[in-house]
Amino acid sequence: PHCNGMGYRDASALAAMRGMKAEGGWAVVCTEMVEIHHGADVSPYVELRIWNDQDIPMLARIADRIHAHDSLAGIELCHSGYTAVNLWSREVPIAASAMPAASYYHDPVQARGMDKEDIRNLRRAHRAAALRARAAGYDLVYVYAGHGLGIFQHFLSRATNFRSDEYGGSLENRARLLREVIEDTKDAVGDRCAVPVRIAMNEFQGAAGLEPAEVEDAIALMAELPDLWDLSLSSWSKDSQTSRFAEEGFQEPHIKGVKKLTSKPVVGVGRYTSPDTMVRVIRQGIMDMIGAARPSIADPFLPKKIEDGRLDDIRECIGCNICVTHDFTMTPLRCTQNPSMGEEWRRGWHPEIIRTRSTDAHVLVIGAGPAGLEAGRALGQRGYQVTIADAASEAGGRVARECRLPGLAAWGRVRDWRLLQIGKMANVALYLESEMSAAAIAELGADHVLVAAGAAWRRDGTGRHHVRPIVMAPGADVLTPDDLMAGKRPASRDVVIFDDDHYYMGGVLAELLRKEDYTVTLVTPAALASAFTKASLEQAVIQKRLLDVGVRIEANQAVDAIARDHVLLACVFTGTTRALACGSVVLVTARNPLDELYHALAGDGFAVSRAGDCYGPGTIAAAVHSGRRFAEEFGDPPRDHLDLPFRREVIALDQS
Known part of the structure; x- marks a missing residue:
């Protein structure tokens, strides 16, 4: 399962994308998290919903596109608890225990602690959603307790469950609701659907939260209850780490102990792109099946290529997380390796097939x-x-x-x-x-x-903050990323990097120069280093890495002028200026085509x-x-500039 920035807004595009993965040979194709109730509203993010029967046709279309290629369709039912701020539904969020809501925008909202009636209603809502999922044709109906985004994980974890009743305290009590909902779901769907559990193996909070040993104990309590265990890490930034910071299979140390606890199949993830690595983890008994979100985005036909022995043709995920950024920007999914991703319905693109030429050009x-x-x-x-x-x-x-x-x-x-x-x-x-x-x-x-x-990186400092060139003294040592990538190095050992790009480049160059023993100060007009990478789940890791290697970070500051032995910094809020000594400056601002x-x-x-x-x-x-x-x-008749180059769905107006 993976989010995609399409959800309920772009149903046909989403169905076509999932169907393409089924065509590519994936045995099970799952939805992203699907909100089970209007009190589980994660707006402004555009996910799927199963609030009432109105949502069944949309969800059925996705399942039908998956079934058309003989794959199984899975649906990830989700209540996000205190991470669902309910901005659209305007319901008060609920949580295992009362606490401020957790949201990307730090919304001024608090979640109320659930009472027994709330728990009963949550179980009823999940059961109703499971019945709708079965009616929509899904083969696997998930119970979701992962990524810090599922309320059943919040009950399971002592980091978010401070209750003193039968749903809090001991591990058995904290696992009670998860067990009850698994039982409810199995009872609702009967033998028509499998019921997997997606669970976080580590919250990376030490003893304050879930650790692998305790999660293994929880799994042991209900080892044979679900039909499949789907293992992940929490939070999402830990589960979907980029290749910059994590190798293929990075989750194995956290999940390797589960297989011995249950006879049920175990699925794991870890940005697996190598068939040899996939075979190894199966043979070593770490898991029974490979879960793949990002690798299936980069190459929906990865399974068929393995089956056909065309391993060299696999379009391997590069682990940049540009796919993730478009869930945060609430726009259709895209991929660096696979430009057809998200365009299957909109433009009619296919990752493997393209129409033949129309001319002999x-x-x-x-x-x-x-x-x-x-x-x-x-x-x-x-x-x-x-x-x-x-x-x-x-x-x-x-x-x-x-x-x-x-x-x-x-x-x-x-x-x-x-x-x-x-x-x-x-x-x-x-x-x-x-x-x-x-x-x-x-x-x-x-x-x-x-x-x-x-394109070439600009040498004059023009970018987002400065719309005109920065004043530079004659003889100042000023470089660009192109210079550094071409092998040129600063004349001084004391370097300022002015990062007005806010993606990866400024931080990567700071790390590069620190590894070469330069003293580096990263100056950014943003509040954080590499600010855009919040959307790629990397920002906190990048900032920690920079601090760990000794990069000084000057946030909310702009380089206003460059002298031979210093730069003039200006606060982006007050305009207050001060000198910062340095002998060389690297400008990471904008590029000229x-x-x-x-x-x-x-x-x-x-x-x-x-x-x-x-x-x-x-x-x-x-x-x-x-x-x-x-x-x-190429070769098509010219399109009028006013004509749309893609399809889109428009909401049908209610007739009442």
Whole structure:
């Protein structure tokens, strides 16, 4: 199961996405968390709901799309307790014990402690949701106690359960509600559906919360009660760690003791992308089945490729968590590796299939970065004659440079998979160390030119905070991320990094320079280092890493001026300035598209387009998507700018 930013708002898109995974051979395809009651409302996040019978048709559509490919459909019923703030329903949140509600925005809301009637009503609501799930056609009906987001975990954990009645105190008492709801659910669905339990094995709070030994004791109390144990970590940021901080299979130490406690199947996760690793954990008896959210996003056809022996064709997850960010931004799911993710219904894209060419055109792609490689690969798959040229000595563009930074090695998979696919195509040629001028392009005689030359980091400090260049003294040592990635280093050992980008780059470069024994101060106008990474579940880990390696962080500050021996900091709230001594400055602010060639060709009358960072600097995922979109739409009649390039669902108005 995984959230996706679509939920009840984009039902057809969500159904198509789940159906694509079933087509790809996954044995069980599950929904994300599904709110069982209007008092379990996690708005503004867009998840699924099973509040009443009105929700059954939407959920049935998802199950039907899964069943169409002979996979089992699972539904993750959820009441989020004190983490459901009920902003839409305006109900008072409930919790095992009274406490402030936990929300992304720190909403000024408190959850009330549940009394016995509340517990009875919760059981009734879960039973009603289970019956609706069965009516919608689901084969597995989950009881959810994971990620710090399920109320049954809140009852189980002494970190959130301070009760003194039969539902608090001892482990047996704290596990009572979970046991009762499992029994209720099994009674409701009968032998028509399996009832798995998704449970958090570790809350990482020491003895104050759940630890593997105590969770194992809880599992032992009801070992044979559910039909399957689905193991995870808590919170979500611990469960879905990025490749920057965790290797494949990182959860194994926390879950390896469960198999010996039960005869029921055990499922585990850990961003498994290697078939060899998957086989190992099964053979070692750590788990019976592999759970895969992010790997199935990157390659919905991973199981079929294993079955067919096409292991080299697996599009491996890079562990960047761009998929997660779009649940937090409440927008449709996307993936760096798989640009069709979230576009199955909206644009009709398929991760493995693309329509054949409509003309005999020869396309020249200038730039072998993520956009250029994806465009060339997809055009080649369509059957076009494609030439890819890049001035660099290696393919990959920004990916080739960034994957050498601390923790980002797995990001190189974006390049590697595309090069492997292109290498199999006789109709696609790749030329490196080939800088293309307008004259050379004319001589080649391609029918269409796609410029995907990337972007360069700005040297003047212009970005979000400064709309005009920063004042710099003559002779000041000022560098950009491009300089550092090219091997250049600061002239001074005392470095300030001005991070007005707020994603990963500033923090990664700070870590790089500290490892090389530079003294580093990270200055950011935001309140936190790498602030956007809250959405990728990394921010707290990044800030801890920076502090642990000795990076000084100056938050809520901007670099207003750069001298040879200091920078002038200004508070973003008061404007108060002060000098901070340093000898070198790295500016991580904004990027300029390298689009000069595009404009020159367009001015000379060439049939030319642009893609990726050359068109609009953004994420690697955006660049890959841009390349795929060009390839998908190439040869089509021009679309009017006012026409939508995708489908969307519009709410049907109530007639009352």
